[in-house]
Amino acid sequence: MATRNIYKTAVDEDVQPTNTCPECDGRVTTNTHETVCDDCGLILSDQAIDPGPEWRSFPEDQSNPERTGAPLTPSLHDQGLSTTIDKHHDGKGRSLSPQKQRQLRRLRREQGRAQCSTTRERNQMRGFYEIRRIVSALGLGRSIRDQTCALFTTAQNEDLLHGRSLEAIAAGCVYAISRCNSLPRSVAEIARFAKCNEDSVRNAFAVLNTELGLPTPPPTPRQFIPQLASALCLSPEVRHRAVEFTEQARKQGIDNGCNPAGVAAACLELASNDAGEHVLQCELAAKADVSTATLRNHRDALAEKLVETQ
DNA sequence: ACGATTATTGCGTTCTT
DNA sequence: AAGAAAACAATAATCGT
Numbered sequence: 001m002a003t004r005n006i007y008k009t010a011v012d013e014d015v016q017p018t019n020t021c022p023e024c025d026g027r028v029t030t031n032t033h034e035t036v037c038d039d040c041g042l043i044l045s046d047q048a049i050d051p052g053p054e055w056r057s058f059p060e061d062q063s064n065p066e067r068t069g070a071p072l073t074p075s076l077h078d079q080g081l082s083t084t085i086d087k088h089h090d091g092k093g094r095s096l097s098p099q100k101q102r103q104l105r106r107l108r109r110e111q112g113r114a115q116c117s118t119t120r121e122r123n124q125m126r127g128f129y130e131i132r133r134i135v136s137a138l139g140l141g142r143s144i145r146d147q148t149c150a151l152f153t154t155a156q157n158e159d160l161l162h163g164r165s166l167e168a169i170a171a172g173c174v175y176a177i178s179r180c181n182s183l184p185r186s187v188a189e190i191a192r193f194a195k196c197n198e199d200s201v202r203n204a205f206a207v208l209n210t211e212l213g214l215p216t217p218p219p220t221p222r223q224f225i226p227q228l229a230s231a232l233c234l235s236p237e238v239r240h241r242a243v244e245f246t247e248q249a250r251k252q253g254i255d256n257g258c259n260p261a262g263v264a265a266a267c268l269e270l271a272s273n274d275a276g277e278h279v280l281q282c283e284l285a286a287k288a289d290v291s292t293a294t295l296r297n298h299r300d301a302l303a304e305k306l307v308e309t310q
Numbered sequence: 311a312c313g314a315t316t317a318t319t320g321c322g323t324t325c326t327t
Numbered sequence: 328a329a330g331a332a333a334a335c336a337a338t339a340a341t342c343g344t
Binding site (some may be wrong): 144257258259290291292293294297 | 336337338339
């Protein structure tokens, strides 16, 4: 429980408003890892300028020995601090004698074994590999990836992996972190890329959530608008309108107990119809992972309420 | 493609032991 | 208090236009 708050990364604390989003003119926020548009979810840059020292070494300047090496990353089990032994050259770039090469080959083999000496470390490597794979397949940013890896480590420390598949825990971590960051992906979407079924992902998330007490608020329809609008190439106006509709839906309480993605899809349909940008129901429903019937039901219920309030 | 009707599923409530 | 069951709402499937 001591590590509870590490998932709340800089998103809340170090946020500094910068300029506006080129796509929708929405407000843009930057944390330590990436710059994201609040309105459309567009990631403007996940290669933020690093104010730290250069990652170069200057052999002639011996006074500054710490200015070497690659930046640390939590998504590698050794945080990127691995040692590699070259095959053909020594530290100064000279080529090696065959005897030395043989010796170094043996050293390299032992070093490789030492790098993940325990099953714990091996599991962590496999878990991180899986996380990196899923996160990049979903198009989520570096910040999400690093938070997910941190959560995975915590899960490992709390002994939550016993009897569960590593792949399921990794996928569950991705799901949990995406939700904690208000960038919800459906379990189905994650399971599509994960090496396990939906139930395993759900179960893994449930375990993480209860055992670690994650700050996971229920997903709201609003959070689904950006990704859906972007997937269907809808205009910023439609997107803004749809967000307003989600607010209406919330006030009227018609999203209670409903799949938020379905409500979001209905809001988008109404908004796009208003703007004359016609979207096929089946496409909208497919992107939101709901049936067209559900989409229509929500749309009609919402339309009724909207007429009443006018 | 869209709409209406019917079937299924999931879940909180209520009843029983 | 714990489990079973009837009940309801959300969602999906199917058929008709």
